Amino acid sequence: MTDDENLDSTEAEARAVESRAEAFIGVREARRSEVAEDYVELIAELIHENGEARPVDIATRMGVTAPTVAKTLGRLARDGLITRAKYRSVFLTEEGRALAKECRHRHEIVLRFLLSLGLDPETAERDAEGIEHHVSERTLALFAAFSQRS
Template sequence: MPAPTSIRLPARSSAAVEDYLERILELINTKGYARVVDIAQSLKISQASVTNMVQRLDAEGLLKYEKYRGLALTTAGEALARNITRRHQLLTDFLKLLGLDDDVIYHDVEGMEHHISPPTVRAIEALTEQLQRHPALLVKVRKDIDEN
C-alpha cells in the first residue's frame, strides 16, 4: 500500500478528469499507448468528447497530445493517474475484504472514488491494513456483516 499522503488529488481534479487519466494509464500499461479512439471505445463515449477532454488535459499539463497521433502522460499526469488507480484499488481491496459481491464492489467504488476525502481514504487504508494483519478480527467483522 502507498503512503496515505500519496493518494491526495489536486483541487482542480474532477471525476471526469480522474476517469480519463485512470483509463489512459490503464491503456498505456496494457497496450503500450493510448489513442483517442481507444479511450472513446473504453469509456463508451464519442471521439469528439475525448478529443475535447484530451485537449483540456494537454492545456492543464497533464498530458501531451498531437492531433492524429497518440498521447503521453506528463510526469504530473502520470503521478495523478497512479494516485487515482491506487485509491480505486484501495477501495476495491477494502470492500473485497468485507466479502461483498464483485458487481456491488464495482458499482460502489465507481461512485465513491471521486468523492471520498483524503482523511477518509487514510482511515480506510489503516482499517484495511489492520484487517489484513488480524484475520480473527476480519472473521468477526464479516460475521457481523452477514448477520445484519
C-alpha cells in the same frame, strides 16, 4: 431565554450552516476534477497494456463517443496532464503520471475495502468508480486499515 443564550444559539447555527455549505462547495470542487481523474487513470492503464492510449480505446472504455474524447483530451492537454499530437495516441506528462498513480492508489484502496466488506466484485468495481473521488484522506486511511485487519 437571555440575550446571551439567544446570541449563542444563533451563532452556533450560523456556524453549522456555514460548515454545511462548505461541504457542498467541497463536493462541487471534487466533481470538477472527476472526469479528468478518470481519463488520466484510464490512459495510464492503456499505456501500461498497449504502450499507448488511442482515443478510440478511451472512448469504448469510457462509454462515450470519439468527439467527446477529443474535446476532453483537449482540456487535459491544456491542463498539462497529457501530451498530444494530431491523429496520434496520447501520453501522460510527469504531472499526469503523478495524478494517475494517486488515482490508482485511491481506487485500489476503495475497491479492496468494498470487497473486504463482502461486496461482489462487479458492484464493488462500479461503486468504487463513483466513490473514489469523494473520499477524504482520513476516510481513505480508515478504509485501508479496515481491509488490512480483515
